[in-house]
Structure formats: structure tokens, C-alpha cells
Amino acid sequence: MRWSEKISIQKLRDGDKDEFEKIYFDLFDVLYALCYQYTLNKEISEGIVQDSFLRLWEIKNELKEKSNIKNLLYTIAKNNCLNYLRSQQIVWKHLNHIKAREFSYASQLLHDDGDDFLEFEELLNIVSEAIEKLPEEQKQVFKMSRMEEMKYNEIAGKLNLSVKTIESRMSKALKFLRIELKDYLALIVLITNILK
Template sequence: MLVHALIKGNKKAFETVYIDYFDMLFHLALGFIGEHETAHGLVQDTFAKLWECRKELHIKTNLRNYLYTITKNACLNHLRQQEIILRNNRDYLIPEVRYRQEALQSFGDPYSELESLIEKVDEAIDRLPENVRTTFKLNRFESLSYQQIADKLELSPKTVEARISKALKILRKDLKDYLPAVQAVLGFLGL
């Protein structure tokens, strides 16, 4: 429904998409580019492109994967342009640029890669103790504040805070082997 509203030019839908996905895309771009300003600019370009081309959107999987692909391609194009500039100046190609470009190219099919990472995050969340998982999901997926969760579950806000902290600690530990690839998903979840 959000995509349909976006296609129709609904600015509130666009703002929602921007708020929901900016951090995830920024962390993805930062992981590949390594420069805050450049990564920020590439993600801004992603959203500008989304708005400009909204009427022609044909999303085959979901909006998250679509934005991931646009951002990944923008990063790859940026790294290619850096390489061309360095070659035209007859400088030696900075090894880090080559490394980032190869890493980005070998990242695989963006849809299956991201779906696989999301599955791993979902599985890790499902392994959380039930009370911790419930609290975490209310905060991260339903965007409830600690106070709202405390009221809903009849807990103190400090208990809610402790459970969220415990969830984050467990998730970081469970997902450490998948970093930095899972960085984008963790950024989206605010971990």
C-alpha cells in the first residue's frame, strides 16, 4: 500500500519510506564507500531517483530490496568513477578503491543476499527469550516507546529498557559472524 501511495505522488508516503530506510541504506553505502559524506550523498541520490521515477516503479520483490539495489548500484558507479579519475590522472589506483569495488561486485544477487541476511536476523530474533523478543519487537517493529511498551505489558520503563538492552546484546553476539554484510539490516533495526 505504501508503494501505491508513493507511485501516486503521496509526499507522506515518501517521507515514511525515507524515515524507514535511510539509516539502513546509509550504513550499506558507508560500508562500501567508507566516507560519510559520499555515502550520505549517494543515499540522498537514491531517494531523489525514487521520487523522480515513482510513476514508473515496477518493484518485483519489495521496496527494501528495490532501494538496496539502487543504492548498491550507485556505490558501484561511484567506485568506477573514482577508478577512472585516478587512471586519467595517471596516478596509481588506490588499492582500497579496487578492494571496495570487488567486494561490492562479489556481493551477489542483491535480492537473495538481502533476503538471506533478513532471514538470519529474523532467526536470531526468534531465538530471543519470549519476554525479551516481545519487548524488542514492540519497540523496533511497532515503533512503540519504552513508556508505551511498559504501559502495554504492565512493566516499568526500566524493565523495558533492560530487555531491549539484553536483546541487542544477544543479537550482536548471534550475528557477529555475518558482519559487515548484515550491517545494512542492523542499521535498519537500529542495532
């Protein structure tokens, strides 16, 4: 017996929660697998699947007796994934536009500074030299966090340390760098996120 033969569209239209749960448990995994192929993100995929089931519940009264619930949910989930990806593209374009404007503004500040003019590469060299002065343990955590964009729990797992230890090392590294780079702090914060 196919799963679709085990459900009653009429019961679903009547708001039968047991019937809805039956659909939910039968199809959650297949919809999650579909969404994950699009998003490559566990939490986002789960959220999209939840939203898809919520949408089914909202439109249950519009279902026809011969509605194919599996295909309907598949279509809703796929469209939700595509909408998510489109929204992410818009967000990234917006963020890249803002970063480009910030970089342009920072460059202008540097150029307008007359005798104190610093080339962008020179500024990066100053930052690199300061990072190299960090104690080895702090430097390792700092680079993993800021250069490799790893989260604290990921760093902790990789180094076999507690998250608290990672937070402590990162805090000390940032404190040192803010003091070491105090003369350039405003520009560094403006054009990078390494000291935030």
C-alpha cells in the first residue's frame, strides 16, 4: 500500500491533527533531504520543511479529494528553498555593496590624510606584524576565528579545548591587538572585521 492511500484528504480538510501528523512523519525526511540539497544547512533546511508543513495546514481547506499531498509538499518546499536562495543573493549583494562603499570611504580617508597617508597594503602589513607578536596559543585561535571564519565551538573541537578557553584566548588576543594598533584602530575596524 502506497503512503498516499493511507491518508484521508477529507480528514485533513476537517482539521484532523492525527492525519496531519501521519503526513508529517511520513514525509519529513524526504523533504528535509530535498531542502538540504539546496541550502547545505541543517537548521535552514529544517526551518523550510517546518514552514512547508505549516503552509499545507493553512491551505488544507482548498485541497481537492484527489490532491497529491506528496507532490504539493515537494513543490512548496522547493519553492521555499528557491525563495531562500534568492533572498540570500540579495543580502550578499547588499553586504558587498556596503563593504565596497566602506572600503572606498576608508581609502578616501587615507588619501585625505596628507603626510600621514598609508597605502592599504602597508596597513595590512602593520596588522600582520601585530598578529605575529601574539603568543602562539592566542595567535592560533585568532587566525582560526578571523582568517578561517571558524566559530568558537568549531575551534574548541579542533584544538580539543573548552569553548571557555577559546573565548579567553580570543579576548586576550583582541585586547593586545587593540593596544598594539591603537594608532590605526579606526581605519582597521572600518575596513576589516578582525578587531570587532
